[in-house]
Amino acid sequence: MVALPREGDSAAVRQVIGVLDLQGDVREHVAALRDIGVASRLVKQVCDLDGLAGLILPGGESTTLSMLLESTGLFDPIAALLAGGFPVLGTCAGLVLLASEVLDGRPDQRSFGALSVVVRRNGFGRQVASFETELRFGEGPVMPAVFIRAPMVVRVGPEVEVLATIDHPGCVGPSPVLVRQGRVLASAFHPELTPDRRVHQMLAAMSLRPHRGLAIL
Numbered sequence: 001m002v003a004l005p006r007e008g009d010s011a012a013v014r015q016v017i018g019v020l021d022l023q024g025d026v027r028e029h030v031a032a033l034r035d036i037g038v039a040s041r042l043v044k045q046v047c048d049l050d051g052l053a054g055l056i057l058p059g060g061e062s063t064t065l066s067m068l069l070e071s072t073g074l075f076d077p078i079a080a081l082l083a084g085g086f087p088v089l090g091t092c093a094g095l096v097l098l099a100s101e102v103l104d105g106r107p108d109q110r111s112f113g114a115l116s117v118v119v120r121r122n123g124f125g126r127q128v129a130s131f132e133t134e135l136r137f138g139e140g141p142v143m144p145a146v147f148i149r150a151p152m153v154v155r156v157g158p159e160v161e162v163l164a165t166i167d168h169p170g171c172v173g174p175s176p177v178l179v180r181q182g183r184v185l186a187s188a189f190h191p192e193l194t195p196d197r198r199v200h201q202m203l204a205a206m207s208l209r210p211h212r213g214l215a216i217l
């Protein structure tokens with residue numbers, strides 16, 4: 001049973017955001033949250049989910065993360081949280097984990113299906129094809145964006161808001177790289193690797209509002 005913060009709870013006021021710590025670039029997300037004054041907790045086992053206001057699924061390798069989520073018993077509790085509207089940010093492999101459909105994945109790879117997108121693993125090419133670019137994001141300044149074996153969003157459902165796109169020779173038309181559906185936010189790039197903190201601030205803002213009715217884990 002994982003207790004979720006309610007309005008007035010000190011945990012909700014303190015707003016602790018979890019960072020899944022099974023594999024991948026965990027420390028960079030912790031540092032990004034620290035930069036914006038948000039406390040974090042490493043999530044390695046089910047009890048670490050207790051009282052969190054939101055969660056980050058970091059980049060890494062989605063096939064490995066999927067396996068470790070199963071072996072730690074974290075997959076189902078996180079899936080239940082997400083099904084109830086729990087705020088989450090998935091970056092790169094984290095985006096793959098959130099997607100409703102994964103192309104070029106391993107047959108036994110699981111994803112939460114919390115985000116209505118079809119993604120192609122390594123859709124922008126392998127490691128050597130990693131690149132940096134700048135995104136237009138809202139009215140503000142351009143945002144630096146690092147892509148490392150990034151997944152490509154090849155289809156988005158009608159409920160998905162596309163917040164930023166890039167033009168890439170491998171894509172027909174602009175490719176969505178930052179998307180949101182309710183309280184599910186996901187990027188194909190690594191916002192934790194550059195100094196711009198707007199993506200983490202969006203997660204923090206989504207996590208401030210209390211979420212209810214999820215005490216069924």
Ligand code: GLN
Nearest residue numbers: 059060061062092093149
């Ligand atoms: N290609 C990786 C995957 O499929 C993602 C890479 C990353 O997170 N930097 O999970």
